[in-house]
Amino acid sequence: MTKARVTVIDIAKAAGVSKSTVSLVLQGSSLVNEGTRSKVNAVMRELGYVYNRGAANLRQASAKSRIIGVVVNDLTNSFFAELAVGVDMVVQSAGFVQFLSNTSESIDRQREVVASMREHGISGLIVSPARATDAADFKPLVAAGIPVVVVVRSLPGAKVSSVVSDNRAGMVSAVEHLAELGHKRIAFLGGFPDTAVFDDRLAGYRSGIEAAGLDYHQELVISSAPSRAGGVEAIGKAIVLADKPTAAVCFNDAVAFGVCDGLRARRLEPGSDFAVVGFDDVIEAQAAVPALTTVSVDPQGIGRRGAQLLLKQINAGKAEAETVTTSVRLVVRESCGARKSVKIETGL
């Protein structure tokens, strides 16, 4: 409808002051007289003025957009939605606004999205990188003085801060728990071997096996896509081994669900016939049947820590690369066989 947009000059004219004064008001400067300020504000409201951030950033050397970019690799995974909410909490109370984008694991899309955010002058970036992201991809950002914090998946070689969960310790406790339940042959199922997270979790598995006084067997490590389908595939391979495992720690919860599916397809009941432990503690884990024993990683917490780190760097002006690992904890439910199903317990 309205043809031309309302500028600071229009406001100035209407309020009978200069554009400089209006600008001062805009920035909440203490230089301007209280009466003038309220008059200007009134006129702005009346004319429906919208601040043109682009023009402002143009002039201001250090583009202070008050926008935090968040890029995740899979929004349909509630883990990342939770993470984004965690980021939002701290970002919001610091007076920033969060813009979130999803890459669906596409490196190309990630490049586009990050470029777009950069063009819009974000103050900082929190990213859970798509698979096989090149560590150098974020070099230009940090070179331009835009702080970057990598979360969930670390990016070895990149000189950026990162917040990752303690994958190693989580796997150790999962394996130890299964060992305590009497399992001797424990498999490690799922995940792509080319990722840092996989390496960490596998390392935790090995430590756990050793700590329990068991032997490490190469054939018990079966990688696959980190998805439900991948879990089905992995358990399929595990079950035909000469010396079958009786339990498995899985790369993540999705794989664990797939493993349960695969077991059922073979008339085996997860929990009682074969112990399954997941990793992540996604929201579905507790509602599933059997409820999934898994390593809980608190995605919101990661988001909050990441955001705090980022804000610190934004305020400091200079970005000291820093790595923080957040603690995890094993939550024991039914799929490991330690507890009977609640349904059976309370049912008639």
Place this chain on the structure above:
Amino acid sequence: MTKARVTVIDIAKAAGVSKSTVSLVLQGSSLVNEGTRSKVNAVMRELGYVYNRGAANLRQASAKSRIIGVVVNDLTNSFFAELAVGVDMVVQSAGFVQFLSNTSESIDRQREVVASMREHGISGLIVSPARATDAADFKPLVAAGIPVVVVVRSLPGAKVSSVVSDNRAGMVSAVEHLAELGHKRIAFLGGFPDTAVFDDRLAGYRSGIEAAGLDYHQELVISSAPSRAGGVEAIGKAIVLADKPTAAVCFNDAVAFGVCDGLRARRLEPGSDFAVVGFDDVIEAQAAVPALTTVSVDPQGIGRRGAQLLLKQINAGKAEAETVTTSVRLVVRESCGARKSVKIETGL
């Protein structure tokens, strides 16, 4: 590190052409000679040039940022994550980038993020409004020629396009299904009465009751917060009625889960002792015990439709307010008592 940012003038100087030519290259104009073009591109890559969208938008009357803003009211609800993914699919293939923000049902936060998006010159906005959003809130946007599409929750009175699921028809089929199973007293549980969605679903409930030849009883409609806790509360009230219901359709799946919790707390098993039907078909619905019978609304589909509508309006230049309702379908699982638990069926 690098002090000054690289501008088109730097590029021009380094490439031995004028800034105008560089600008032409940037826009992919056919006017510029092929040789010049590649040389300029090479220099840009070499100097690490980043396009300054702000400056460009400043000059271009119609701010073509190629950004679609998406605002949702609850990102932790996987329903909205799915919706965002649906939007992203179509927005992406049209060469746009999506920026997502979460309001957590806060009207103030919604105002902030929408304002922020506007300042950054989004090309269009898709919003699932926070509860109690004023229809007038989006007036300035459309007045400024920025198309707005409201999804999921309609905003009566606002002159904007909207995409909502067929709440009425969904409820009708839910009630009819329960009636076919022989239920005579069917309750409607949960939801806040002051919302358009509530009205639609309640209207569907009434039609369904009538269509089944049953009587409508005021006391069987029990509102509550549309959450798990609200469901517990609602079933608590329903169960103490003189003439108890034997089945319930719920405002949404969260309420339905709460109703199941409440039933169990009273030693009643959802499915066999009391039939419950949800609405939305959130991801947890099929993994729950018992698996939830519910009305599936395909959030991705809503997202896609909404995005298509928005893009149409962006391209058309003018926004004809238009309403589309997407179809829904009842998916019958266990909680309505129509089917036995899969576990029992296939188990020994």
Place this chain on the structure above:
DNA sequence: TGACAGAATTGGAACGTTCCAAATATTTAG
């Protein structure tokens, strides 16, 4: 060769803001 068309290039002048130095108004002190 000169004129002419078309292709390719190019200097400003915007766009809406902030910043600076300088101007003006208002107090305060003497």
Place this chain on the structure above:
DNA sequence: CTAAATATTTGGAACGTTCCAATTCTGTCA
């Protein structure tokens, strides 16, 4: 009442881009 100090306001000049009108190249044709 005046000078000095303080509080407030104000014209440009940027910022990095696009657009327009104008200019400079290339050939081409008579």
